[in-house]
Amino acid sequence: MTRTMAAANSEFCISLRNRWVAIAVVLMALFSFVLSAAGSAPTGQLGVDKLSITVASLTSLAVYLVPLVALLMAFDAVAGEIERGTLSLMLTYPVSRAEILVGKFMAHLGILALALAVGYSIAAAVALWYDPQASDGIPALIRLFWSSLLLGATFLALGYAISAIARRPGAAAGLAVALWLVAIVLYDLALLSALVADTNGAFTKQVFPWLIVANPADAFRLYNLSASEATMVATGIGGAANTVPSSQALASMVIWPVVAFCLAIAAFRRVVP
Amino acid sequence: MQTLTLSQVTKAFGGTIALADASLNVAPGERVALLGHNGAGKSTMMKIILGLIPADDGDVEIVGAKPGSHAARAVTAYLPENVAFHPSLTGLEQIRFYLRLRGEDPRLAKSLLDRLGLGSAASRRIGTYSKGMRQRVGIAQALIGKPRLLVLDEPTSGLDPVSRREVYEILDQLAGEGAGILLSSHALTEVEARTDRIAILSKGVIVANDSLSNLRRRAALPIQLQVTAHPDAVDEVAQRLDGTRMNGARVDLTCRDDEKLNRLGQIAELGQMIEDLEVVPPSLEDLYTHFSRRPVQ
Numbered sequence: 363m364t365r366t367m368a369a370a371n372s373e374f375c376i377s378l379r380n381r382w383v384a385i386a387v388v389l390m391a392l393f394s395f396v397l398s399a400a401g402s403a404p405t406g407q408l409g410v411d412k413l414s415i416t417v418a419s420l421t422s423l424a425v426y427l428v429p430l431v432a433l434l435m436a437f438d439a440v441a442g443e444i445e446r447g448t449l450s451l452m453l454t455y456p457v458s459r460a461e462i463l464v465g466k467f468m469a470h471l472g473i474l475a476l477a478l479a480v481g482y483s484i485a486a487a488v489a490l491w492y493d494p495q496a497s498d499g500i501p502a503l504i505r506l507f508w509s510s511l512l513l514g515a516t517f518l519a520l521g522y523a524i525s526a527i528a529r530r531p532g533a534a535a536g537l538a539v540a541l542w543l544v545a546i547v548l549y550d551l552a553l554l555s556a557l558v559a560d561t562n563g564a565f566t567k568q569v570f571p572w573l574i575v576a577n578p579a580d581a582f583r584l585y586n587l588s589a590s591e592a593t594m595v596a597t598g599i600g601g602a603a604n605t606v607p608s609s610q611a612l613a614s615m616v617i618w619p620v621v622a623f624c625l626a627i628a629a630f631r632r633v634v635p
Numbered sequence: 636m637q638t639l640t641l642s643q644v645t646k647a648f649g650g651t652i653a654l655a656d657a658s659l660n661v662a663p664g665e666r667v668a669l670l671g672h673n674g675a676g677k678s679t680m681m682k683i684i685l686g687l688i689p690a691d692d693g694d695v696e697i698v699g700a701k702p703g704s705h706a707a708r709a710v711t712a713y714l715p716e717n718v719a720f721h722p723s724l725t726g727l728e729q730i731r732f733y734l735r736l737r738g739e740d741p742r743l744a745k746s747l748l749d750r751l752g753l754g755s756a757a758s759r760r761i762g763t764y765s766k767g768m769r770q771r772v773g774i775a776q777a778l779i780g781k782p783r784l785l786v787l788d789e790p791t792s793g794l795d796p797v798s799r800r801e802v803y804e805i806l807d808q809l810a811g812e813g814a815g816i817l818l819s820s821h822a823l824t825e826v827e828a829r830t831d832r833i834a835i836l837s838k839g840v841i842v843a844n845d846s847l848s849n850l851r852r853r854a855a856l857p858i859q860l861q862v863t864a865h866p867d868a869v870d871e872v873a874q875r876l877d878g879t880r881m882n883g884a885r886v887d888l889t890c891r892d893d894e895k896l897n898r899l900g901q902i903a904e905l906g907q908m909i910e911d912l913e914v915v916p917p918s919l920e921d922l923y924t925h926f927s928r929r930p931v932q
Contacts, residue, residue, distance in 0.1 A: 368735030372724065379723035379760075447719035451776075454685045454713040455736040456705050635687050 365457045369465020374472065377435070383473050386431050390481030393423055398485035413489035413499025417506050420485055421586040424478075424510045425579050429517040429546055431477070435470045436521020437538040439463070440630055441531045450635035459630045463522055467515075467623070474514040482507055506586055512615045513582045517542075519622035526629035546579050553580075571606040581614035636699055638663050638784050638815030639684065644693035646679055646839075653679040655839045657693070661784065661815040666806065668826040669819040670923055671836035677819045678716060680836070681786050684817070685713055698783050709737075712782035716789045716819075718773030722762030726753055726772050729761060730779075737780040750805070751775045752798070766793040774802055778809070785809065787818040791825065803829045823919040833919075837927040847919065854925045856917035857889040862902060863911035872908050876901060884910070 377383050398416045443449035452462065486503055489496040521538055528534035553573060560566050574580045588608045639661040646654040654676045661667050671677050682688045684695060686703020700706035720729050726748055731741040748757045751771040761769060770793045777785055785806070791799040803825065810816055820826050826833065833850060835843040843850055863884050864872035873879070876898075878886040890898045895914070902912060917925075 364738060365736050368732055371735075372721075372728070372732040375728055376721055376723050446721065447715070447717065448721060450682075450687055451713060451715050451718065452736075453687060454708060454711065455733065456708040456738075457736050458705075 366461045366465045366468070369457070369462050370468040370472075371465075373466045373469035377469060377473055382435060383476065386435070386473055386477035387480050389427070389431065390477040391484055393427060394420060394481035394485040395488065397423055398488040411489075411495040411498045412493040413486060413496035414502055415499075416485050416489050417499055417502040418587065420482065420503075420506060421583055424506065424513070425583050426546060428474070428478070428510050428514045429579060430542055432470070432474060432514045432517035433521045433524075433538040433542055435473065436518045437525050437528075437534040438531055439466050439470075439522050440525040440633060441528055441534040442525075444529055444633070444635065445531050449633070453635055460627050463623075463627055463630055466522070467518060470518050471511065471515055474518070475511055478507055478510050478514075502586075509582055509585055509615060512619060513578060515619035516578045516615075516622050519619055519626045522626035523622065523629045526626065526633050529633065545577060549577050550580065571610075574606055575610050575614045578615060578618040581611040581618075584608065585611035585615060637661065637696070638665070638698055639817060640694070640696045641680070641684070642694045644680070644683060644690045644695060646676075646683060646688070646691050652839045654683070654690075657836075657839070657841050659834055659841060659844060661817050663783070663813045663815055664810050665832065666810050666816045666818070666830040667832045667834060668830040669817060669834050669836060670823070670826065670927075671819070672927065675836040675927075676839040677836055678788060679839075681713070681788055681817070681819070684786055685711065710783040712777040712779065712785045714773045714777045714785075714787040714790055716792070718769060720761045720769065720772060723760060725758050725760055726764070726768075727757040729772060730775055733776045733779055739780050743779075747775045747778060748772075750778075752801070767795065767798065770794055771798070774805070778805065781812070781814075782809075783814055785814055785816045785818070787816065789820060790818055791820065791822060799825060823923060827919045835923060835926045843922075843926040847922075850922050850926070851917060852892075854917065854922050855891065856921050856925060857891060858895055858917065859915040860888040860890065860895075860898060860902070861913040861915060862886045862888065862909060863913075865908050865910055868905075868908040872905060875905065 374383075397419045400419070440449070443452065453459070482503055486496070486500065489499065520541060524537045524541060525534045528537050553570065557566055557570065560570075574584060584606055585608050588606075588611070637660045639659070641657055641659045644654055644657045645652075657676070657680060659667070659680075669677050669680070679688070683690045684697065684702055686701070686707060689703075695702045697707040698710050700710075724732070727744050730744040730747055734741045734743055734747075745754070745757060748754055751774055753768060753771055753775070756764065756768060761772065764772070770791075774790060777787065787806075790806075791802055794802065799822070806816055806818075807829070818826075818830070827847060830847075832846055833843065834841055843853075845853065860878075861881075862872060862876065862878065864886055866884055869880060869884055869886065873886045876886060876888055878888040881887050888898060899912075899914075902909060
């Protein structure tokens, strides 16, 4: 535990120096503020409180931003140590590779939590300022917070796996961007076009719900939107997947970080310094 | 119990033999120098000892433990060649990190850096350090937690003569407390004075492994006698001693160790014709060249 904390402490220190903490916090704060300010324009006809609407917009934002920030923090974790030549020395210390990786994970997840907490608090404050009824949306915001952390944890762990497999920071960065594009953008596009092309409906009924649950980002969006009263605000995949029970989405969100982290440790163990 | 035992360790990368049948011991308190050309297998041997890469064949034991095991890593300190650290961390933060990894009190970091003469730079980022300063951070981390075995790859590279001396004094102290030290170096003169035993690696084979005086005896390299003759008698001296005229006044002779006294007697007989005499035993460079060039049996 001391060793894991040492790794976490060191990693946090490095992220603080590299301005990663500042970048993540400012990014989340900025986007949350813009979204909540835009969402707080007088609408009225939806009949739900402003914070719930903001949560729906934040969900759509977080699906893109949280995996991106997580991958950007994670891609250097192993490859950077190899490149700098610091890994071989660290591995001669009485510390396991899992302990090192868990330490880095704790630091990165902590930074993500800080950024999300700041961003979402700003969103809540803006919504409450315009609409006293917005306190109704606080449970949805809290759910968004911890589910965002689960999403972030998944992509942090996937980032470590990529970092260990690529072994060079340049290649790892490329793979991280590719993973983000495929998992977050292209996956949904492919599903949508498949839905459109599907004429007899077998795909839509049998396969599609599973494909939605299988993608951690879609599971995240689905879980937050189906649990929220503002589902009607959502468009595209989120609206199309009403058939998937949110318990399955939740299960996917919990299982993904565990699987991804096991994958990352397995990949890291294969690295020969 | 030996601090380090390698028995018949073999390692190949692809088809290239990096280490062939290498056997070596380091006893507690013993300082062993590992010499060899670039690519002779020194770093490979060290990485196998540290458990960073597995050996293809043979056995390695560190104080009775397998290399790479928790027990072995807990008692082993390592200084890699061209040691590197994260440039964003300060020297103090970096050493605190290593102290925590070894379960030591992180508050010891300052005194450790002071000991290596880095006290005033401790709060600066390592990115601003010179090569010599980074090397000293590397040595500082190798001293953490009273290691029983130190594996040091070129410990004094990038250090000035005074710092080199200080490093060897620290190593002597550790050896005095019972630590076994295996170090590689290209600075043969310091190895000569500061180690108990010398192992020479050539193309992955340990071609010599003995104390310096025994290596001298085994190699039986000629001793050089440099005679400075009186300017008027150089030719006569060269002729009577059967030596080689080197320049205006010098005559060089070589002889085996057991002929040395005879030759000195001959020189003394020349009396007034001789102005000065210097006896040059084979240097470690000569020995190193001798052993590493020998064909591998």
